[in-house]
Amino acid sequence: xxxxxxxxxxxxxxxxxxxxxxxxxxxxxxxxxxxxxxxxxxxxxxxxxxxxxxxxxxxxxxxxxxxxxxxxxxxxxxxxxxxxxxxxxxxxxxxxxxxxxxxxxxxxxxxxxxxxxxxxxxxxxxxxxxxxxxxxxxxxxxxxxxxxxxxxxxxxxxxxxxxxxxxxxxxxxxxxxxxxxxxxxxxxxxxxxxxxxxxxxxxxxxxxxxxxxxxxxxxxxxxxxxxxxxxxxxxxxxxxxxxxxxxxxxxxxxxxxxxxxxxxxxxxxxxxxxxxxxxxxxxxxxxxxxxxxxxxxxxxxxxxxxxxxxxxxxxxxxxxxxxxxxxxxxxxxxxxxxxxxxxxxxxxxxxxxxxxxxxxxxxxxxxxxxxxxxxxxxxxxxxxxxxxxxxxxxxxxxxxxxxxxxxxxxxxxxxxxxxxxxxxxxxxxxxxxxxxxxxx
Numbered sequence: 085x086x087x088x089x090x091x092x093x094x095x096x097x098x099x100x101x102x103x104x105x106x107x108x109x110x111x112x113x114x115x116x117x118x119x120x121x122x123x124x125x126x127x128x129x130x131x132x133x134x135x136x137x138x139x140x141x142x143x144x145x146x147x148x149x150x151x152x153x154x155x156x157x158x159x160x161x162x163x164x165x166x167x168x169x170x171x172x173x174x175x176x177x178x179x180x181x182x183x184x185x186x187x188x189x190x191x192x193x194x195x196x197x198x199x200x201x202x203x204x205x206x207x208x209x210x211x212x213x214x215x216x217x218x219x220x221x222x223x224x225x226x227x228x229x230x231x232x233x234x235x236x237x238x239x240x241x242x243x244x245x246x247x248x249x250x251x252x253x254x255x256x257x258x259x260x261x262x263x264x265x266x267x268x269x270x271x272x273x274x275x276x277x278x279x280x281x282x283x284x285x286x287x288x289x290x291x292x293x294x295x296x297x298x299x300x301x302x303x304x305x306x307x308x309x310x311x312x313x314x315x316x317x318x319x320x321x322x323x324x325x326x327x328x329x330x331x332x333x334x335x336x337x338x339x340x341x342x343x344x345x346x347x348x349x350x351x352x353x354x355x356x357x358x359x360x361x362x363x364x365x366x367x368x369x370x371x372x373x374x375x376x377x378x379x380x381x382x383x384x385x386x387x388x389x390x391x392x393x394x395x396x397x398x399x400x401x402x403x404x405x406x407x408x409x410x411x412x413x414x415x416x417x418x419x420x421x422x423x424x425x426x427x428x429x430x431x432x433x434x435x436x437x438x439x440x441x442x443x444x445x446x447x448x449x450x451x452x453x454x455x456x457x458x459x460x461x462x463x464x465x466x467x468x469x470x471x472x473x474x475x476x477x478x479x480x481x482x483x484x485x486x487x488x489x490x491x492x493x494x495x496x497x498x499x500x501x502x503x504x505x506x507x508x509x510x511x512x513x514x515x516x517x518x519x520x521x522x523x524x
Contacts, residue, residue, distance in 0.1 A: 085333075087500045091317065093501060095307045097329045098319055102210040102302040104144040104168035104350045105226055107325065111332045111348060114141060115148055118336040129373045136340060139370065141223065143212060144168060144350035145360035147370050148335055150510075152343045155374060160387040162344040162509055163475065164334070165362070165465050166327035166350030166394060170320070171488045173198030173259065175209070175299040182271040187264045189234065189274065191301065192255075195353030199253045202301075202492040206232035207261060211299035213282055215292040222295065225286045227278070232304050234261035261301060275439050303490045313417060315496055322492040324352070326482050326499045327393035334506030344510040345370075349465050352394070362465035363491065368472055383472070389438060389522050390477040391509065392430060392466030393502070395494070396420035396453045399484035411454040413483040415495030418449030419502045422464075422479040430466035435478035439505075446508040448501040451483065 085093070094371035102105040112122070120136040123129060132155060145168065151158070172194045179189040193199070210228035217223070236259060241247055253259065266272055279294045307319025331346040338344050349359035358364050375381035399412040413420045421436050422429040436452075443450040455461040470477040482502055484494040 090133070090500050090503060091309070091496060093186050093333070094179070094317075094326065094329050095319070097476075098307045098321060098325050101321070101325055101328075102208070102228060103172075103212075103300050104170075105212050105298070106210060107168040107328055108140055108144055108146045108227055108348065109226060111148075111328065112138065112337065114332055120148060125369075128308045132374070134340065141366055142350065142358075142360040143226075145366055146419060147366065148332070148349045149345040149370075149374075150335065150338045150340050150343060152340050153255075158240060158343050158384060159288055160343070161383055162342060163388055164331050164348070164391040164393055164506065165323050165367075165469060166331055167345040167356075167362070167465055168350050169195065169346045169353050171195035171353055172323070173197075173202065173261070173301040175211075175297070175301070175461075177296075178373070180271045180274045181260065182268070185265055186268065187266050187272050188260045188262055191259060191261065192260065194300070194497075196488055198486070199255070199259065200251075200328050202259065203236050203238045205235065205490060206304045207234040207236070207301045208304045209233055209299055210302060211297060213278060213294060213299075215279075215282060215289055215294050217289060217293075218291045223289070223292075225282060225289065227281050227285050227299075228315045229281060230304075234301060236261045257429065271328050278364075298374065304386060305491065310371060310493075316493055317496050317499075318491055318493050320491055322482075322494050323395040323487050324393075324486055326395060326494065326502070330499060330503045330506055331393060333503055334510050335506045338510040341511050352465055356465060356468055362468040363472070366471075367469065371473070387522060390466070390469055390475045391439065391506075392464050392477055392479045393506075394464040394466075394479065394481045395484045395487060396422055396461050396481040396493075397487060400409065400485055404470040406456065406459070408456045410453050411452055413451045413453050415483055415485070415493075416497040417451055417483070417495075418443065418454045418498065419480050419505060420451045420453045420483050422453045422481065424455065424461050426461070427467050428461040428463040429479035430445075430464075430470040430475075430477035431479045434522070435476050439480055442509055443501075443505050443510065446501075446505045448504050453483075461491065471499060 100110040120138045134151045172189040174194045181188040208229045236318040303320045310316040349362040351358045356363040399407045423431045433440045466479040468479045482498040486492045
């Protein structure tokens, strides 16, 4: 896969992944196409033979792994993780509000979103609906309107003269999208609208009664290239779909030459405390099933390396003072190793050094990021995974601007650089990057 093809594939992946639910479905389709076999958590996993496998939890998190040799011969896993979710507006259970002839939808903010960019954008709706047909069990289906169906109009400057100098956003009253005009006196039933969309996408639900839903708004403008030399990419959910796409593609390239594993966790943007989040038991559960004997399992974990891939803050030229002057990641200069003294990132000199050598072996540049000492630092799934398993971990990511905006900016080369690094990680022999403590 050359670099232009990589970008085309990335943009397609982003378009097909408007929610964490769709990210997992899109990733699973890629894995299926590459010969991975799905395992159900409710089934026995005894005596797995060498091969390619994946499992899904809650439709929003995924683990995939390759076994290059029998389980009893495995001494380590090359592991990497990312998160499937991004800040968004989630539709409330009873969202319909009829005001002055407009049907509005009540929403709540998911994660630490930049709110201002959500105004005046062409928004669509996607997610999961639960439904039941006549005399049938409960079913779940993904839906995606795939066209602009909502908008949150700004208040005109004439009615808000302080909008550019003293504007605050009321999440309850200001962030309410409009979806249609109605002359009815009663509020139109949003569930009826959803049922019509469900039937359009899933004809097998012809007799469906809609039971519940998990739905989100998303920006319909596709990802693309920007800049006089096309050196930028812009798009929704680059944090963290770039990482998810890279890990999936990197593991697919493995061809079972090495034993590797990826985990795509949900709910990182809201703290990771869930059955599908990094602070939940998903990865530990899988490793326990592969290596039931605790001592043997810990031997494998101790010799492994976990790469936590989550985008990093590139230096913003308009706000350079917000960055540590000696640690200024730049777009198109390679993946970034993230370090924090208070363990908001799990990198140490050993794991960071291994990643530097990995980049060197892949022939790509590498950078480093440290937050200003007087600013709070975000976190990733890295420290949570390291604490849960005791696995040596390094936090890295593609540099980007406008993190948590509805539309983010990255360099056109950095995802490609990270992919080359992950392909090297999952496929190449370990010569030249060994150390006494970690055997990967």
